Amino acid sequence: MTDFTKFDRRQVLKFGAxxxxxxxxxxxxxxxxxxxxxxxxxPGSKKSVTLGFNVPQTGAYADEGADELRAYKLAVKHLxxxxxxxxxxxxxxxxxxGNGILGKKVEFTTGDTQTKSxxxxxxxxxxxxxxxxxxxxxxxxxxxxxxxxxxCQESGIIFMAGLTHSNDTTGKxxxxxxxxxxxxxxxxxxxxxxxxxxxxxxxxxxxxxTADYTWxxxxxxxxxxxxxxxxxxxxxxVKTPVGAGDFSQYITPVLNSGADVLILNHYGKDxxxxxxxxxxxxxxxxxxxxxxxxxxxxxxxxxxAQGAGDNIKGILGSTNWNWSLQDEGSKAFVKSFGAEYxxxxxxxxxxxxxxxxxxxxxxxxxxxxxxPEVIKSLEGFKFxxxxxxxxxxxxxxxxxxxDVLVVRGKQEPSSQFDLLEVVEVTPRAQVEYDAKIFGGExxxxxx
Amino acid sequence: MKKINVNDTTLFLSFAAVILLMPIxxxxxGAAYPDLLQKFAIYGIFAIGFNIxxxxxxxxxxxxxxxxxxxxxxxxxxxxxxxxxxxxAVAFGIFFAGLLALAIGFLSLRRSGxxxxxxxxxxxxxxxxxxxxxxTPITNGETGLQLTSNDPxxxxxxxxxxxxxxxxxxxxxxxxxxxPGFYFCAVILIICFYISLRIxxxxxxxxxxxxxxxxxxxxxxxxxxxxxxxxxxVISGMYAGLAGSLLAITDPLAGAERMQWTASGEVVLMxxxxxxxxxxxxxxxxxxxxYFENIFSSFNSGTLHEVFxxxxxxLEVVVVKVTGLFVGSGxxxxxxxxxxxxxxxxxxxxxxxxxxxxxxxxxxxxxxxQAPAPQKQAAE
Numbered sequence: 117m118t119d120f121t122k123f124d125r126r127q128v129l130k131f132g133a134x135x136x137x138x139x140x141x142x143x144x145x146x147x148x149x150x151x152x153x154x155x156x157x158x159p160g161s162k163k164s165v166t167l168g169f170n171v172p173q174t175g176a177y178a179d180e181g182a183d184e185l186r187a188y189k190l191a192v193k194h195l196x197x198x199x200x201x202x203x204x205x206x207x208x209x210x211x212x213x214g215n216g217i218l219g220k221k222v223e224f225t226t227g228d229t230q231t232k233s234x235x236x237x238x239x240x241x242x243x244x245x246x247x248x249x250x251x252x253x254x255x256x257x258x259x260x261x262x263x264x265x266x267x268c269q270e271s272g273i274i275f276m277a278g279l280t281h282s283n284d285t286t287g288k289x290x291x292x293x294x295x296x297x298x299x300x301x302x303x304x305x306x307x308x309x310x311x312x313x314x315x316x317x318x319x320x321x322x323x324x325x326t327a328d329y330t331w332x333x334x335x336x337x338x339x340x341x342x343x344x345x346x347x348x349x350x351x352x353x354v355k356t357p358v359g360a361g362d363f364s365q366y367i368t369p370v371l372n373s374g375a376d377v378l379i380l381n382h383y384g385k386d387x388x389x390x391x392x393x394x395x396x397x398x399x400x401x402x403x404x405x406x407x408x409x410x411x412x413x414x415x416x417x418x419x420x421a422q423g424a425g426d427n428i429k430g431i432l433g434s435t436n437w438n439w440s441l442q443d444e445g446s447k448a449f450v451k452s453f454g455a456e457y458x459x460x461x462x463x464x465x466x467x468x469x470x471x472x473x474x475x476x477x478x479x480x481x482x483x484x485x486x487x488p489e490v491i492k493s494l495e496g497f498k499f500x501x502x503x504x505x506x507x508x509x510x511x512x513x514x515x516x517x518x519d520v521l522v523v524r525g526k527q528e529p530s531s532q533f534d535l536l537e538v539v540e541v542t543p544r545a546q547v548e549y550d551a552k553i554f555g556g557e558x559x560x561x562x563x
Numbered sequence: 564m565k566k567i568n569v570n571d572t573t574l575f576l577s578f579a580a581v582i583l584l585m586p587i588x589x590x591x592x593g594a595a596y597p598d599l600l601q602k603f604a605i606y607g608i609f610a611i612g613f614n615i616x617x618x619x620x621x622x623x624x625x626x627x628x629x630x631x632x633x634x635x636x637x638x639x640x641x642x643x644x645x646x647x648x649x650x651x652a653v654a655f656g657i658f659f660a661g662l663l664a665l666a667i668g669f670l671s672l673r674r675s676g677x678x679x680x681x682x683x684x685x686x687x688x689x690x691x692x693x694x695x696x697x698x699t700p701i702t703n704g705e706t707g708l709q710l711t712s713n714d715p716x717x718x719x720x721x722x723x724x725x726x727x728x729x730x731x732x733x734x735x736x737x738x739x740x741x742x743p744g745f746y747f748c749a750v751i752l753i754i755c756f757y758i759s760l761r762i763x764x765x766x767x768x769x770x771x772x773x774x775x776x777x778x779x780x781x782x783x784x785x786x787x788x789x790x791x792x793x794x795x796x797v798i799s800g801m802y803a804g805l806a807g808s809l810l811a812i813t814d815p816l817a818g819a820e821r822m823q824w825t826a827s828g829e830v831v832l833m834x835x836x837x838x839x840x841x842x843x844x845x846x847x848x849x850x851x852x853x854y855f856e857n858i859f860s861s862f863n864s865g866t867l868h869e870v871f872x873x874x875x876x877x878l879e880v881v882v883v884k885v886t887g888l889f890v891g892s893g894x895x896x897x898x899x900x901x902x903x904x905x906x907x908x909x910x911x912x913x914x915x916x917x918x919x920x921x922x923x924x925x926x927x928x929x930x931x932x933q934a935p936a937p938q939k940q941a942a943e
Binding site for chain 2 (some may be wrong): 518
């Protein structure tokens with residue numbers, strides 16, 4: 117040890133660097149060929165596969181996240197052949213047998229996105245690097261979905277987006293490894309436009325309050341596009357921070373703005389708070405320009421309706437799915453979800469459940485877990501019996517196309533869950549658009 | 564001070580060895596996967612830098628996350644505009660964080676104690692809000708700044724044709740995710756540790772300690788303390804910027820939440836948990852907190868309840884509920900308890916605990932060959 121005293125700084129540095137280099141290089145040599153022949157997290161001869169459920173368990177979208185997790189657990193049960201099978205019985209064309217995926221038992225790992233991109237990516241990385249997740253799904257915020265989708269593309273892991281409504285997810289930020297079953301802001305606008313025209317006329321002045329991130333921006337853009345096309349005027353569009361809690365400072369200016377419609381581009385607890393406060397400020401009892409003041413919430417869910425209570429009554433919005441639908445797939449899903457948890461599923465739960473089944477089925481169809489093959493079998497896949505009627509995964513942007521529901525808060529709910537009535541089912545053709553309008557590119561199959 | 568003494572040499576070498584061997588000795592704890600290892604190294608740098616300010620001068624900055632965030636944004640912009648090579652990103656991260664630290668430090672250091680802390684907190688919160696909503700064209704707000712395929716990347720564009728898909732960060736061809744990313748961070752961490760070691764042992768470090776002990780007396784002896792303080796503040800800001808740029812290097816995304824006051828508080832916790840003013844303490848604290856955040860938070864509520872089942876039933880529910888109200892997820896609770904225990908019983912942090920243990924066993928183990936446990940070298 118005494119020899120060290122003779123070392124000067126330069127020598128110490130030199131030896132340190134040499135040592136560091138050797139130590140640093142050694143594990144690289146071992147890991148270099150680890151994924152060369154095969155793909156990331158290949159289950160190989162293992163008896164089970166792991167799926168990663170990355171949902172917000174805290175933050176403004178925590179309610180949706182909790183319901184999503186319930187749906188994922190139910191989907192895993194059904195895939196493994198437990199329970200009553202749910203939509204496995206109504207899903208066509210399906211090759212799912214209720215014996216896991218490709219004969220391997222389905223297991224899962226969960227994580228909390230905290231509705232933050234950083235935390236969501238850290239949690240997804242843990243699932244990929246530590247838990248060996250073969251597919252990541254979830255997210256209840258488009259910001260998070262876009263961030264995690266990018267990560268999954270880089271890691272070569274398929275991402276089945278959960279509740280994400282921004283045009284960007286399958287628009288300018290679309291990825292080869294990302295898929296979205298949920299509808300988007302453009303479709304909401306396209307479906308809501310004609311209904312708003314019929315209900316409120318063409319001479320309206322709209323005021324937007326918008327959640328300040330990718331979803332809010334595209335939601336506002338789409339709503340403005342469709343309302344302005346039919347003659348509405350946009351008085352102002354104000355961005356509000358996500359998770360603000362108190363929206364009174366944003367709602368007060370609405371009163372004197374001369375607007376007669378308030379469009380709330382908010383979601384989750386934000387929407388519950390902003391809507392409740394808007395009603396408390398007496399907006400709905402007001403008369404402006406000789407018309408009744410109206411509030412519109414473009415993206416609606418039953419969970420939010422439940423949170424907003426009486427304030428939701430009579431308010432128009434759009435939704436991806438509602439549990440009161442009477443097709444076979446919806447009924448089967450509502451029944452098994454209700455039997456398991458004692459309440460009907462939300463639309464967030466529905467899309468997450470469907471996404472898990474779609475991924476499993478794509479693996480079965482491809483006969484392998486190899487992502488490029490699984491992606492190819494999802495692209496352009498047409499299916500039915502999942503609650504939305506005939507649906508197609510468009511190959512160009514990995515967006516599902518299906519009918520969109522325009523809903524209204526029920527005036528006289530028959531139960532605490534029966535809060536939304538379907539005003540119109542907008543056919544798929546009316547909400548369809550050219551995949552090129554949002555730009556972006558999918559990227560390579562092999563990463 | 565031309566040579567570092569034996570103790571420091573062994574301390575430095577064993578620190579380097581422990582850091583580089585982390586993938587091996589952390590695997591029994593379920594923590595040996597690249598992402599978490601990278602976080603250990605990066606937040607280690609952050610905490611070591613913070614300790615240069617807080618540990619040596621005693622000035623408690625509550626706004627260090629601002630520098631971390633600026634470092635991240637600068638690095639991502641370097642990837643977007645110039646090249647995917649990580650070295651310019653590191654340089655930009657350090658430079659811009661240093662610049663911001665100079666500005667904030669110049670103003671904040673006019674006050675000391677709690678006023679200084681509040682000023683730094685205010686500046687950091689301002690930076691956060693700027694990044695979150697005002698400067699959206701530069702920071703992309705809540706969504707976070709990300710790479711896109713149509714970024715110019717001027718320098719890269721000159722030398723090679725872009726491949727399909729997004730490029731990944733690289734060091735002359737070596738991609739910086741997974742283990743290579745960790746070793747890159749680890750080498751930088753070791754260099755940072757060495758610099759911090761030299762600062763601690765230098766006359767400059769001694770001056771800073773003098774300021775901590777009695778600033779007035781320092782002034783009476785003819786020292787103008789302000790430049791020393793500012794230098795310490797900027798150095799520690801640059802450390803934070805470096806950590807921020809490394810975050811962007813291992814994962815090219817920069818979000819405003821990195822600048823939130825909770826992130827500033829986190830580094831304070833790391834430093835206090837590990838041991839303020841010690842050399843290895845901040846690194847220990849950073850590792851511990853990141854371990855809790857990533858591993859404990861992945862336990863579901865069932866596991867969490869098991870962990871805390873030693874508490875009486877009612878109390879357990881109350882404690883979980885109360886902390887849940889403030890922070891939301893369960894791992895903060897565990898961390899909070901640990902923090903309380905450390906602050907009450909070991910004000911010197913984990914390092915003090917290890918020293919106490921070592922002292923307890925010293926008479927018996929005097930003849931035994933010294934165990935190579937790294938913590939025991941933390942004789943500070």
